[in-house]
Amino acid sequence: MTRNAPIGPEVSVPSNWNLPNIITVVRILLAPIFVWMLLADAGQDGALRWWAALLFVLAIATDGVDGAIARRQGLVTELGKLLDPIADKVLTGGALVSLSILGELWWWVTIVILLREIGITVFRFAMLRDHVIPASRGGKLKTILQSVAIALYLFPLWLVVGEWVHILNAVVMGAALVLTVITGIDYLVKAAGERKTTDA
Numbered sequence: 001m002t003r004n005a006p007i008g009p010e011v012s013v014p015s016n017w018n019l020p021n022i023i024t025v026v027r028i029l030l031a032p033i034f035v036w037m038l039l040a041d042a043g044q045d046g047a048l049r050w051w052a053a054l055l056f057v058l059a060i061a062t063d064g065v066d067g068a069i070a071r072r073q074g075l076v077t078e079l080g081k082l083l084d085p086i087a088d089k090v091l092t093g094g095a096l097v098s099l100s101i102l103g104e105l106w107w108w109v110t111i112v113i114l115l116r117e118i119g120i121t122v123f124r125f126a127m128l129r130d131h132v133i134p135a136s137r138g139g140k141l142k143t144i145l146q147s148v149a150i151a152l153y154l155f156p157l158w159l160v161v162g163e164w165v166h167i168l169n170a171v172v173m174g175a176a177l178v179l180t181v182i183t184g185i186d187y188l189v190k191a192a193g194e195r196k197t198t199d200a
């Protein structure tokens with residue numbers, strides 16, 4: 001037996017350049033195209049606005065696809081765990097900032113959500129020496145709720161069903177905002193709990 005030979009069965013580590021991670025990268029690349037389309041429409045509710053809304057929905061839907069493929073085909077990687085939430089944040093963050101630039105969403109809502117999203121991303125990187133913190137169930141639910149809220153703002157539904165839809169949009173966005181803050185705090189509380197257990 002050679003010295004330093006691995007003991008036990010070899011465990012194959014999936015390459016970082018696999019289909020789920022490529023889909024995640026495509027999601028990041030779609031974000032600037034979507035933002036450009038939305039801002040180019042400049043609040044005129046024209047065809048470009050509808051296309052931008054559709055592109056957002058298609059892009060955010062890939063969030064479920066990459067995760068499902070990764071789990072089913074055993075392609076879950078540390079890079080994927082790190083990159084997937086970032087891709088979501090680039091897309092949703094781009095949408096929120098654009099909506100605020102267009103004067104359709106209060107800046108304070110965008111700022112609170114961005115602070116939470118950037119804060120948790122910085123926290124994830126800070127914890128990298130220990131382990132990658134995967135997205136929690138609450139975090140996943142938060143992204144779904146944010147996406148629904150953003151999609152409601154993006155599609156100019158008021159042209160079809162009337163102005164009352166603005167109330168629905170604000171309520172759903174409010175719920176997304178609350179869940180965003182709660183799940184952010186949850187990551188920190190859980191990490192503090194884990195630290196206590198390892199220190200004891």
Ligand SMILES: O=P(O)(O)OC[C@H](O)CO
Pocket residue numbers: 063084085088089117120134135136138139140142143
């Ligand atoms: O806020 P996070 O980091 O929990 O993000 C959750 C991901 O977007 C789920 O795909």
